[in-house]
Amino acid sequence: MDFLKDLNEVQRQSVEYIDSPLMVIAGAGSGKTRVLTYKIAYLIQKGWKPYNILALTFTNKAAGEMKERIAHLVNPAYARQVWMGTFHSVFAKILRREAEKISYTPTFTIYDTEDSKKIISDIVKRMNLDDKNIYKPTSVLARISDLKNNLISPAKYETLPNLISEDRYRKREHFVDVYKAYQKQLYRNGAMDFDDLLYYTNVLFRDFPDVLDKYQNLFQYILVDEFQDTNFSQYLSVKQLAKNHQKVCVVGDDAQSIYSFRGADINNIVTNFRKDFPQHKLFKLEENYRSTQHIVEASNAIIKKNKNQIPKKVYTNNSKGEPLFLYACTDENHEAHIIAKEILSLINKGADYSDMAILYRTNAQSRVFEDVFRKYQIPYKIYGGMSFYQRKEVKDVLAYFRVVINSKDEEALMRIINFPTRGLGDTTLEKMSNYAYDNQISLFELMQNVRLLQNELNISNKQTAVIENFVANIVGFRNNLFEQDVVTLAKEILDFSGIIKYYESSPTEENKERVLNIKELINAIEQFSATERTLPEEQTMNENQLPAFRTLEEFMREVSLLTSQDEKDVLNMSPKVLLMTIHLSKGLEFPYVFVTGLEEGLFPSSRTMFEDEIEEERRLFYVSVTRAKIRAHLSFAQKRFINGRSNYSVPSRFINELPQELISVQTDMPNRRQYISSDLDSSNIYFEKTNKTESPRKLVSVHQATKNNSEANYSAVQNKDLEKGHVIYHDKFGKGTILEISGKWPDSKAIVHFDAHGQKVLLLKFAKLEKIQ
């Protein structure tokens, strides 16, 4: 047990305490992962069976890293047996095992968002509803997801008048029909979406007490990472599993809860856990090992403004360090130039490109950094972005595999049925789809009987032959699913698909790239086939007799839950400055961090209207600053192109919330004239001549300048110009006419008559109104 000496007092207590439910509040950089991994190692050393430990994370990456670290502390064979993974992957394993209870097959397909949207789009079109505005697949899916995360089925929805009137209010009274049809289609396809994995697990636990009992006994100790980001559905499943033995440890930081827009509920960590586990013990990891004192102080000051939080005092014994650097910029181009220069100066001082990260609120902001960094020849890499497994050509190949495994998977089938082209046009497909839909059989079943139905379907001999051939091949592959190893079978299917030939027949750059990606996929399959089965259930439960080799079906199980961050470790590649959204930066750390675009309307986002949303933006700011180990650079621009038009904005209110003595304003621009347009220059208080480090007086002036501006202008500068009689547009309420304006800015209100929603009173500084006439 000597590894415990690596821990500080609270960390060690958090590791050793197992008597009752435990909540560990882990401030940024306080060694959270260390506590989790050591705790699991500790449990194992104490004699707990590794397969009786369940550790739930939010990313595969986090799970993988933890597994690796545990393997250094205990026998690696034990480390592998721990049930460690994302909520989704662990629950998917449970659901496959228990599939028949909820009348699914164990080989069900997991649909990604693209598949889901496609289904919704088809449904909306079939129902003759408007898919441009009211029933946009993205927003319908968002609402469905929201409901599922709160365990509200279509049937349950119909018992909740609030929800019904919400949709009626938005002229979406058929929403529940779409929801029903969507669930039905998923079921017919033998598929679940991401949220279903959580939803059905809860259903399973609710409706099958023996199943719940089984998993309560299996998971004798439960750990949850990033607890602040759990949604209702995730929390309930944990609560159910831990209900009897109460052996549960949740770790998280309420100050870093930044995913509420995806259903995460900060109250799980702030209040719910305490209420539901009254016997719990609470530890707070408050020593920060990551950042300088100034960074820690600044971040404490940021988060202090939030009301909804668990009190804590994060401190560090690290050196004081430098102040936070604040760059005032004229526009986004200027911002990128200043940062590029600062990067080069850091490089000159011996830093490495990989020591630096550029953080931004929205993905669109990355573009200008790319352009400017290319000019300065600064190597960079955008972290995140499209996953390898989301690329069209990869998804197409996977669609072939999906159909072989689960021929009911109609999304996959439709994707490949005529790609590459094999002479089945829209008309034929429509005839078949309609027939299948009307007769409630799957499209694949119909295709298997195409010869018999040829006359009824009114399709030609040629097409009938094509379909027969296609079906025969798929069935042949399916029969080999457990006879052939994954590599052999995958290559045969790929060959049959003709996708590579198709792309090679017109070798554009893009197509060559696609062929390479497909080869990369085969490469990944080969790597997978060399791995051994390490899932804990093989040790604990009777598995169906599996062949000695790895199967295609097993590969597909793993692939469906991978994301872009799970691919080759971008962080370990040749030194590059990393560009990413603040959301993606959570959990990472860098010596030098640039937090960019600190402007009202961008960060905090103009979409935020309510106090809790501002608090979430503030937590986002907290996350961004606490990524920095040595130095944090902040920047804002006066003018920025957003959505194709130039916007003037004022510095973010978050800048004012920082203690001014911790900030050094930088205007390191010997040739600043080239960036500053003359009309701005004279009135530009931010660009008073200063050099490297500011004198205190200048600091005050900047501080006040930002303060005055942001308080006066808040998010919607343009609203100042509104007058009685103007026709405006509002995101939620639509078109309306201003009947009256009252009060003095910034407290002025408008009474607006909306065409669709009648009269409303709006506070101008918050309401996002766009003048149309």
Add this chain to the structure above:
DNA sequence: ACCGAATCACTTTTT
């Protein structure tokens, strides 16, 4: 079936 023009929409996104 495919290409180019027109149109649109647009925070964040661990699964």
Add this chain to the structure above:
DNA sequence: GTGATTCGGT
């Protein structure tokens, strides 16, 4: 401004 999607012509 950009990228994705859809539509309409060949």
